[in-house]
Amino acid sequence: MDFRRALVCAMVAIHDAGVRHFDIRNRNVLDNKGFPMVIDFGEAEDHECECTMEIVENIPAPFDSQFGCDELHQLCIDLRIWKPGMFQYIWSSQPAADYLCRPYSLAETAPESWSYEDAVYEAYRVIDEHLKEFYPEDYSGWCKMVEKMLPPSRSRSRASDETSPSASASSALNDSLSLSEIPPANTTTFVDSQ
Numbered sequence: 001m002d003f004r005r006a007l008v009c010a011m012v013a014i015h016d017a018g019v020r021h022f023d024i025r026n027r028n029v030l031d032n033k034g035f036p037m038v039i040d041f042g043e044a045e046d047h048e049c050e051c052t053m054e055i056v057e058n059i060p061a062p063f064d065s066q067f068g069c070d071e072l073h074q075l076c077i078d079l080r081i082w083k084p085g086m087f088q089y090i091w092s093s094q095p096a097a098d099y100l101c102r103p104y105s106l107a108e109t110a111p112e113s114w115s116y117e118d119a120v121y122e123a124y125r126v127i128d129e130h131l132k133e134f135y136p137e138d139y140s141g142w143c144k145m146v147e148k149m150l151p152p153s154r155s156r157s158r159a160s161d162e163t164s165p166s167a168s169a170s171s172a173l174n175d176s177l178s179l180s181e182i183p184p185a186n187t188t189t190f191v192d193s194q
């Protein structure tokens, strides 16, 4: 197990034991023959950890509020356990977990001034760019997941589609692949027993 992962496991164990450190920084983590040793509990406090998620490596970073524990969340961010949680689409920042596999849903967030076709094209472009940069080792696997997505049964402009309820219904159906269902191949789950 590498040092970063071992440190995450150690900190999860510390939180599970009911302690929040409050001063995690380089000088408070010693390297004991390759194993992290957390020291200086001078600022530590009792803590009932409300972390709700397993820490899985190499997935888009969850939101702090979803995750449930800000010290563990910040640690995972600092150690780059996760990939970026947000990515840029046109003029707005979008959550990667919601949209990386869903170009058609992403296109729905485009400004009204964009045609639907342009919005879909741009969605594929930014998703492809993000996957290439942050998931190079899983790139082909990701592409297959994205390709699995069938286009929703509409190809007209968004303006003419706005009154059609069936369009959004089929979009939701076809566009329902979830990152949590199919994580990238080289993920690691951190469990207490390690």
Ligand SMILES: [Zn+2]
Pocket (backbone or CB within 6 Å): 015, 047, 048, 049, 050, 051, 069, 070, 071, 072
């Ligand atoms: Zn905690």
